Amino acid sequence: MCGIVAYMGPKAVESVLLVGLTRLEYRGYDSAGIAVLNRGEIQTRKEQGKIKDLENLLQAHPVEGNIGIGHTRWATHGEPNRKNAHPHIDNSRKIAVVHNGIIENHYELRRELIKEGYVFHSETDTEVIAHLLADKLKQHPQIEDAFYQTILKIQGRYSIVFLYDGAPHRVFFARDGSPLIYGHASGESFLASDIPAIVPLASHYYTIHNGEWGWITESGEMQLFNSKNTAISPKLERIDIEVNQVEKNGYDHFMLKEIYEQPDVMRRIIQTRLNGSDGKVLFPEKAADNQFLGSLSRIFITSAGTSWHAGLVGKMYLEHLAKITTEVDLASEFRYRNPIAGGDTKVIAVSQSGETADTLASIYQAKSKFIRVLSFVNNANSAIARESDAYVDLMAGVEIGVASTKAYTAELLNLLLYALFLSGIKWVIGKTERQKICDEIRLLPSLMEETLRKSEVIKQWAQNFKETKDFIFLGRALDYPTALEGALKLKEISYIHASGYAGGEFKHGPIALVTSDVPVVCIAVQSEIYEKMLSNIEEVKARGGKIIALYTEGDKTVPKLADYSLPMPKASPLLYPILNSIPLQLLAYHVAVARNCEPDQPRNLAKSVTVE
Numbered sequence: 001m002c003g004i005v006a007y008m009g010p011k012a013v014e015s016v017l018l019v020g021l022t023r024l025e026y027r028g029y030d031s032a033g034i035a036v037l038n039r040g041e042i043q044t045r046k047e048q049g050k051i052k053d054l055e056n057l058l059q060a061h062p063v064e065g066n067i068g069i070g071h072t073r074w075a076t077h078g079e080p081n082r083k084n085a086h087p088h089i090d091n092s093r094k095i096a097v098v099h100n101g102i103i104e105n106h107y108e109l110r111r112e113l114i115k116e117g118y119v120f121h122s123e124t125d126t127e128v129i130a131h132l133l134a135d136k137l138k139q140h141p142q143i144e145d146a147f148y149q150t151i152l153k154i155q156g157r158y159s160i161v162f163l164y165d166g167a168p169h170r171v172f173f174a175r176d177g178s179p180l181i182y183g184h185a186s187g188e189s190f191l192a193s194d195i196p197a198i199v200p201l202a203s204h205y206y207t208i209h210n211g212e213w214g215w216i217t218e219s220g221e222m223q224l225f226n227s228k229n230t231a232i233s234p235k236l237e238r239i240d241i242e243v244n245q246v247e248k249n250g251y252d253h254f255m256l257k258e259i260y261e262q263p264d265v266m267r268r269i270i271q272t273r274l275n276g277s278d279g280k281v282l283f284p285e286k287a288a289d290n291q292f293l294g295s296l297s298r299i300f301i302t303s304a305g306t307s308w309h310a311g312l313v314g315k316m317y318l319e320h321l322a323k324i325t326t327e328v329d330l331a332s333e334f335r336y337r338n339p340i341a342g343g344d345t346k347v348i349a350v351s352q353s354g355e356t357a358d359t360l361a362s363i364y365q366a367k368s369k370f371i372r373v374l375s376f377v378n379n380a381n382s383a384i385a386r387e388s389d390a391y392v393d394l395m396a397g398v399e400i401g402v403a404s405t406k407a408y409t410a411e412l413l414n415l416l417l418y419a420l421f422l423s424g425i426k427w428v429i430g431k432t433e434r435q436k437i438c439d440e441i442r443l444l445p446s447l448m449e450e451t452l453r454k455s456e457v458i459k460q461w462a463q464n465f466k467e468t469k470d471f472i473f474l475g476r477a478l479d480y481p482t483a484l485e486g487a488l489k490l491k492e493i494s495y496i497h498a499s500g501y502a503g504g505e506f507k508h509g510p511i512a513l514v515t516s517d518v519p520v521v522c523i524a525v526q527s528e529i530y531e532k533m534l535s536n537i538e539e540v541k542a543r544g545g546k547i548i549a550l551y552t553e554g555d556k557t558v559p560k561l562a563d564y565s566l567p568m569p570k571a572s573p574l575l576y577p578i579l580n581s582i583p584l585q586l587l588a589y590h591v592a593v594a595r596n597c598e599p600d601q602p603r604n605l606a607k608s609v610t611v612e
């Protein structure tokens with residue numbers, strides 16, 4: 001939540017910051033601003049709204065210079081308006097600060113600073129940093145000393161970046177909790193919340209760790225210190241993200257591009273994990289954790305939102321294939337329920353961003369009970385990957401759309417393969433059966449492509465739901481989480497109220513909602529619950545409800561009963577949670593576009609939720 005970018009180098013800072021902020025807009029988009037240091041003077045430009053609004057302001061009131069910082073905000077303290085937009089400056093206009101995270105002791109600091117005569121101009125927690133730094137400079141005239149003293153005084157989760165006109169050849173930073181990376185190119189330095197912001201300008205990066213602070217210079221260097229104020233040497237890594245991964249490449253929205261990338265994501269995962277014909281599944285990145293797997297008899301999956309839905313499917317995969325008792329917890333609840341666990345237990349944390357504060361807190365909770373943690377993340381440099389004993393790389397590639405699509409199906413496939421991997425270790429499934437499942441999984445990319453070719457049908461349906469106020473999604477067994485996910489996707493990007501239910505539960509209350517104005521999406525593909533889903537469809541129909549159904553091609557019954565029906569290719573039931581997600585993602589996307597909503601940046605949301 002909130003995106004930070006900073007630049008020092010020969011290029012015009014305004015354009016570097018605008019590109020960087022646009023790439024970080026998925027982290028927050030209620031207001032944005034930049035500060036530029038030029039000829040000893042700090043100039044700021046801030047605007048409520050999106051980066052486009054800031055760009056318009058900069059066209060009318062440009063700034064010049066080669067050193068600057070920028071910020072795109074997701075409001076925590078204070079309304080999203082120009083006054084609360086970052087950067088925040090001290091009373092003498094010598095310091096400009098951007099910040100991501102929460103300063104937990106800001107009330108106390110604000111009170112102390114007001115007593116000292118500092119005047120606040122915003123309701124943010126960030127502004128205390130600017131005044132505190134100015135105050136520390138009174139006793140510690142070297143800015144690095146004043147900054148270190150400031151860091152010692154503030155509490156909470158943060159990444160902070162600031163300019164000081166008394167040090168015009170440096171941009172300062174500190175991290176404790178919220179992500180921050182340093183980017184390097186010859187004669188240029190960058191700081192950013194995430195790598196896409198500095199692609200393709202920077203060639204190398206370093207992930208700044210919690211407790212680290214320092215400064216960058218215009219000659220492309222970084223001076224780094226740890227929390228004990230000892231200088232450390234960073235080890236840079238090459239950036240291997242191509243610019244086409246962070247651009248729309250002709251698609252109207254990132255979400256649509258990412259929906260269409262799914263077959264290739266599946267191919268990549270399959271090539272890495274199923275590269276032989278012997279039914280062996282490979283998880284090389286977690287080899288360090290393999291020694292405990294033989295005695296593993298209980299798993300807790302913790303995650304949030306879409307990743308929680310992946311966890312619900314993961315439970316069924318783990319119980320069905322590996323015969324390991326699995327519980328799924330919302331990460332935000334796990335820490336409060338004091339779970340009972342022994343040495344035979346593992347926690348699996350699932351998170352696309354690897355930064356979700358709730359999921360991170362659940363990992364700390366697990367570790368306090370000495371439970372080993374394996375995370376499934378799409379960002380190997382993330383806090384969740386670092387805090388876990390081992391991690392599985394989701395391999396979905398950069399996901400920019402706030403509504404998770406390809407990362408979700410990557411979570412599902414990796415969980416399926418992990419269950420299969422454990423089934424081998426625990427001798428639950430024989431080699432022949434495992435090979436059969438692997439062969440079915442290898443068909444997944446082409447089955448997905450076949451499904452994606454039906455997008456136009458769903459786009460036409462969407463026109464009929466522009467004015468719809470409520471939707472219901474029904475699924476059973478493996479498709480129950482798919483129903484939950486379909487409802488979440490629709491509500492987060494189209495703002496239509498939608499609820500997902502297990503088909504069997506529907507008659508116990510929610511069926512009262514059925515009217516001809518409430519479409520009911522029924523996932524009724526061929527599986528052991530097919531007959532039961534037919535009963536659901538009949539019950540809705542009997543009450544005048546409108547049915548949108550997914551069914552298996554060749555089935556003659558469902559299309560006769562449904563008002564809208566989409567045939568899905570024949571596949572192993574294990575693959576349906578992955579395949580059925582695609583038409584539901586497309587439904588959400590096309591309905592959102594038909595309602596003139598912005599699918600990539602839904603209101604009130606941010607992609608990585610780094611506050612609890």
Ligand code: AGP
Pocket residue numbers: 304305306307308350351352353354355356359402403404405492605606607608609
């Ligand atoms: C997905 O569409 C949502 N925006 C959201 O529910 C998300 O899945 C959740 O915040 C968890 O994020 P994570 O996977 O990065 O941990």
